[in-house]
Amino acid sequence: MSEELVNADIRLAQTLPSEFYTDTGLFAAQRNAIKSAWQFVGSSEQFTSAVSPLPHLDALLNEPMIRTNDDGIVRLLSNVCTHRGMVMCHEETDKKTIQCPYHGRTFGCDGRLKHMPGFEQALDFPTQTDNLPSFHLKNWNGLEFMTLKAELELDALLQPVQERTGWFLNGLKHDAERDRDWDINAHWMLYVDNYLEGFHIPFVHPELNDALDTKGYTTECFEHGVLQVGLAAADEVCFDLPETSIDHGKRVGAYYWWLYPNLMLNVYPWGVSVNIIVPTSAATTRVLFRSYVKHADLLDQGAGAELDKVELQDQFVVENCMKGMRSASYERGRYSPTHEQGVHHFHRMISSLK
Ligand code: FES
Ligand SMILES: [Fe+2]
CATH class of the missing domain: 2.102.10.10 (Rieske [2Fe-2S] iron-sulphur domain)
Structure with a gap:
């Protein structure tokens, strides 16, 4: 598959053809990418x-x-x-x-x-x-990772996470009560696409939108992942950032890390919600939420609150996009150059699979 299927210039690029979300041969290659990852x-x-x-x-x-x-x-x-x-x-x-x-x-x-x-x-x-x-x-940092193929050092994968949020990642305690396993009728990449942009927040998540200062939402792409930073709305909970943080002085409400291809680390003032995306077929996905609490008193506040509700809102759009992928009238779309850099980065990575 040509790397240039998705143009490097987001202003010109088209999104992935819908066959990427329906074709079982492409799905097998995507599963292999997951097998190679941490x-x-x-x-x-x-x-x-x-x-x-x-x-x-x-x-x-x-x-x-x-x-x-x-x-x-x-x-x-x-x-x-x-x-x-x-x-x-x-x-x-x-x-x-x-x-x-x-x-x-x-x-x-x-x-x-x-x-x-x-x-x-x-x-x-x-x-x-x-x-x-x-x-x-x-x-x-007390979290364990594994790989079947040590093609990439874990420290290299997690270096941006360590530099930006490593200061917070200690003393996390698993809270099984907050764990969830969600089954979704959609291709796993649609779930990732949706995760990688905050563009939809005002439309899909009214409660989360109120908790965030959406004008301060940023997306940064790294070699092996994407970071989205959500700033807290006035009066909403935010991190107490150390002076060593490059975000010191900002009211950060959430760090949303995605690591290629199927792992998300959501760092909230209360702790970390890990999302593991498990493709169960080309048309179905299981999403595992695992919760690691650091400040229990901050649970259910700000951008890290009501995660079940936010998840169901996301599932509604993701499942409906899956229906759209099967439609003969849709093939591919375009990216917002200002809001969809993360989706564009992911599509460039996944479409370069051999
Ligand atoms: S003892 Fe394990 S398969 Fe026979
Ligand atoms: Fe969402």
């Missing part, structure tokens, strides 16, 4: 068991995994039994021996095969391939 695992403090299955990573990557904690040594291991491929753990457990429920093979929390009944006469057994494979896992 994915969010969770916060270290939210994992309290020796063995924790990670179903969202299975859904994203077709790779069943467990996070193990072996007296402080944290690992990400395959959850697929090396005998005949059974997925082993479905619930958290504090047992430090992982036993396959199919034929009883056992593994340690380090992934090493411990025991296998009925293999006394097997020759050249066990070998290294009988142990559970492990995956790259990295801790960043």
Whole structure:
């Protein structure tokens, strides 16, 4: 696919053709981009068991995994039994021996095969391939990320996030009560497109619009992502920014980070809402909200309030755009040069996939 499908000059560019949202071949390439990316695992403090299955990573990557904690040594291991491929753990457990429920093979929390009944006469057994494979896992400010392919250093991906908002990202506590799993009848890229512009806020989100000073809304594009900064309306909650912040002196109400291709970190004065976009088919998407609270007293205030309502408002437009993508009368549109730089950046990135 030509990189110039979307012109580098936003003033001239056309948006992606609608087949990008309907074609199953293109969808397979997009899934591969997700498989190559860093994915969010969770916060270290939210994992309290020796063995924790990670179903969202299975859904994203077709790779069943467990996070193990072996007296402080944290690992990400395959959850697929090396005998005949059974997925082993479905619930958290504090047992430090992982036993396959199919034929009883056992593994340690380090992934090493411990025991296998009925293999006394097997020759050249066990070998290294009988142990559970492990995956790259990295801790960043207490938040854990993983990748199947370490093509890009996590620090390089997160450098802009660290520089701008790293000062805030400590002491976050997972609040499972605030987690949500949303199922949406739309292609995953429509969800990302919608996220990447604040252009629609006055039309789609009247309550959020009241909480923001929409004239102060900015979009910045980075090599691997986009940052949108929303300034708080007068009387609405904003960050107490340190003098070292380049935003010091501004009344910032929200930092909206998107990291290519399917991760969003929404940094609000109350804490961080992580959105993980899981494409479940070319026409359906599951969006996971995971909430990490720092200042509980600021919950339900300002731009970070009423997230469920805002989400449903977004889903309405995203699902209706999906209907539009299937219409024979629509092929592609144009970008607002002042409001849709983030969407343009994403489209340039995703359309360059081989
Ligand atoms: S598949 Fe696990 S022991 Fe057979
Ligand atoms: Fe929105």
